[in-house]
Amino acid sequence: xxxxxxxxxxxxxPTFSTERLSAEVKALSSDAFExxxxxxxxxxxxxxxxxxxxxxxxxxPGGDLKEGKRxxxxxxxxRRSEIVGTPALTLSHDGKISVLTQGEQISVRAPMDGSTxxxxxxxxxxxVGYGVKAPERRWDDFKGVDLHGKIAVVLINDPDxxxxxxxxxxxxxxxxxxxxxxxxxxxxxxxxxMLVIHETAPASYGWATVKNSxxxxxxxxxxxxxxxxxxxxxxxIQRDLAVQMFKRAGLDFDTLxxxxxxxxFKPVTLKGESFSASFKVDSSVITSHNIVGRIExxxxxxxxxxxxxxxxxxxxxxxxxxxxxxxxxxxDNATGTAALIEMGRAFAQGPRPERSVVFLNVTAEEKxxxxxxxxxxxxxxxxxxxxxVLNVDALDPHGPARNFNISGSAKLGLLDDLIADAKTYGMxxxxxPKPEAGHFFRSDHFSFxxxxxxxxxxxxxxxxxxGDLAAGRAAEDDYNTKRYHQPADEWQASWTFTGMARDLQLxxxxxxxxxxxxxxxxxxxxxxxxxxxxxxxxERK
Numbered sequence: 001x002x003x004x005x006x007x008x009x010x011x012x013x014p015t016f017s018t019e020r021l022s023a024e025v026k027a028l029s030s031d032a033f034e035x036x037x038x039x040x041x042x043x044x045x046x047x048x049x050x051x052x053x054x055x056x057x058x059x060x061p062g063g064d065l066k067e068g069k070r071x072x073x074x075x076x077x078x079r080r081s082e083i084v085g086t087p088a089l090t091l092s093h094d095g096k097i098s099v100l101t102q103g104e105q106i107s108v109r110a111p112m113d114g115s116t117x118x119x120x121x122x123x124x125x126x127x128v129g130y131g132v133k134a135p136e137r138r139w140d141d142f143k144g145v146d147l148h149g150k151i152a153v154v155l156i157n158d159p160d161x162x163x164x165x166x167x168x169x170x171x172x173x174x175x176x177x178x179x180x181x182x183x184x185x186x187x188x189x190x191x192x193x194m195l196v197i198h199e200t201a202p203a204s205y206g207w208a209t210v211k212n213s214x215x216x217x218x219x220x221x222x223x224x225x226x227x228x229x230x231x232x233x234x235x236x237i238q239r240d241l242a243v244q245m246f247k248r249a250g251l252d253f254d255t256l257x258x259x260x261x262x263x264x265f266k267p268v269t270l271k272g273e274s275f276s277a278s279f280k281v282d283s284s285v286i287t288s289h290n291i292v293g294r295i296e297x298x299x300x301x302x303x304x305x306x307x308x309x310x311x312x313x314x315x316x317x318x319x320x321x322x323x324x325x326x327x328x329x330x331x332d333n334a335t336g337t338a339a340l341i342e343m344g345r346a347f348a349q350g351p352r353p354e355r356s357v358v359f360l361n362v363t364a365e366e367k368x369x370x371x372x373x374x375x376x377x378x379x380x381x382x383x384x385x386x387x388x389v390l391n392v393d394a395l396d397p398h399g400p401a402r403n404f405n406i407s408g409s410a411k412l413g414l415l416d417d418l419i420a421d422a423k424t425y426g427m428x429x430x431x432x433p434k435p436e437a438g439h440f441f442r443s444d445h446f447s448f449x450x451x452x453x454x455x456x457x458x459x460x461x462x463x464x465x466x467g468d469l470a471a472g473r474a475a476e477d478d479y480n481t482k483r484y485h486q487p488a489d490e491w492q493a494s495w496t497f498t499g500m501a502r503d504l505q506l507x508x509x510x511x512x513x514x515x516x517x518x519x520x521x522x523x524x525x526x527x528x529x530x531x532x533x534x535x536x537x538x539e540r541k
Contacts, residue, residue: 014346016504018497024053024338025397026491028311029330036329037315038219038288038364039080046311047073047291050361053341054293058348062294062358063380073289076363076374078219079226080286081110087279092122093248094272100241103211103318106195108235108277110218113187113227116281120233122274123192124150125245128267129260130159131182131194137167138263145267147191151233151275153242154182154194157202159261161436166261172409173438177202179236180368180441186231193233195275197242204437209485210236212327216317219367221374222285233277249273290371291361292380293344297515299354304381305515306358306389307343307507308372308444309336310365314485324487331479331489335395337361339504346508353515355387365393365444372444376451383448384536387514388414388521389455390507391445397495400502401461401472403430408440410449410529413521414456414510421509425502430461452532454521460503 027033027049034042051072063071087108089100100106111118129141131154139159158177160166168174175181179196186194200206214236220226239253246253249270259265291311297303313329328334344359358381362371376383393407404427406415419429432439440446445455462472483489514521520540523530 013505014350014508016342016346016501018501021338021342021497021500022397022491022495024341025330025334028334028337029328029489029491031326031328033328035315035317035327036311036313037217038312038367039078039286040315042315043288043363047289050291050311050337050341054291054344054359057341057345059293059295059344059359062292063290070294072293073291074375074380076288076290076371077222078286078288078364078370079112079222080217080219080284081112082217082282083108083110084280084282087277090276091245092274092276103215105241106235106237107211107214108233109214111230111232111234111281112218112220113230113232114283115232116283118232118277118279118281120151120192120275120277122276125153125270125273125275126150126267127153127246127251127256127270129265130155130157130176131185132159132176133185133189134176139167141260141265141267142189143266147186147189149192152186152189152191152194153245153270154186154196155202155257155260156196156199157436157438161202163261169435172435173441175441178438178441183231183234184229187227187229191231193231193235193275196236197239198236199239202436204434205480205484207238212314212317212485213366216314219288219364219370221370221377245270245273288363288371290363290375293340293359295344295347295353295357297354297356298352301356302382302385303355304358304386305353305355305511306360306386307340307511308360308362308389308391309333309340309393310363310371310444311337311361312363312366312371314366320487322487327485327487328490330491331397332394332484333365334491335397335500336392339392339395339500343504343508343511346504347512350512353512355515356381357511357515362444369444369447372447376447376453382539383451383453384539386448386453387519389445389448389453390414390511391443391455391457392507393443393457395500395503396460396475397492397497398475398499399464399466399496400499402426402463402465403428403461404503404506405430405432405459405461407443407445407457407459408432408438409435410440410456411524411527412454412456413519414454417510417513417521418456418458418506421513422506424509425506427461427506430463432459433462449529450532452529452536454523454533458503458507460499
């Protein structure tokens, strides 16, 4: 799709109010919203606020059909699971017991396999390398090992993360490197449980993020057989603890890690070492909600262009060093929610697009992309005729940058459009600065991508107009270290939102061009998602 000519773009691009963006982020991330946890009173407050803003912006409801009329929300049934009280967690070596403290040496997730209690006694521990079974890469870390009744211990990221070369994309993470895949594979292998060894570099975040994300209430979509994708025990352990465990079993952690980076690796039992866990579980099915606004297309209303973002954050959890227990989620992702509201306003106040435009504000992203997963499995508007999805997650509220990025390194027509239109705004595309972090699999566009829909997650640039790369990278490091998934992710009066306003101009241009065209962007010919998209080609005229 050709980019909009410069003169036309200059005359039609909307202006995004930095004052409104700031006010919306400030409201959504205030303590009154209690961290926007799904299935809490804060969800109702969040939905009421966002719907009121979408109405005022001029959008129409685009959610579930009720008596022939669209509601503002899509009901999302989820299994909610929470550990009751303090879990009893221990390691034993030749009868000597070590007590583990939840959130310190270990972070155990509330089970999502349907269990209402966990009673694991002296389960053997087996190191399974990176926990990858990838026949197309001739890679199998399990080699037929029997994991029934056992706890698998696994490294985070891919086998070639440290070397930067190999069969898994070098530094760029494949889905095999994601912890979600590793738990799924543990279930397929029949393991009783899996413990992922945390290391900051390959995980791309510190232990505080692991603790805060895994020791609170867990959610999953409702499944017919949850045990098929979830072992009974899912958890993380600190690297130092893993080193101790290996040493007690007569093994060297670093040596085994190097072995695990080769096809020749074979599972290793931690002799004399066993794991026990005991706790009750409060498990129930609840209903959360996606928020959906829409502008109906003037000529082809059955064709859709979508903007998406998640409204949820971590809610109220463990206190930080200052005693703050509210995980406000200002950048992540009150910025994205505010972006949807203001993008909706821009479309509502501009010429009516030929295709319909949907503004999807999903729930439970922080619990594993569950709101977008549910929508993608139960779409309100056909995926085959969804021309593209532009996702926004954690936009930068500072000043403008000379560049932008996307999550991951996927090749698709939407990226070509972004690159072309960005020139109008004096911006260039920079490849994902941390492909090893696996961001492509960590945001809501992935739920659409794996079903073939061209989907992209836009990221604000780090080459700041005021301060260059040094300032941008310093801000990134500060956020990832001190604020990401921590109570300190709060609105700041110093934020100008001028960069975010310009980012939204670019995203408006791309979406508006697509909504007023007959174009159907696609994935590159060698993309793993191309075949899935092409199967529905007949539905796109």
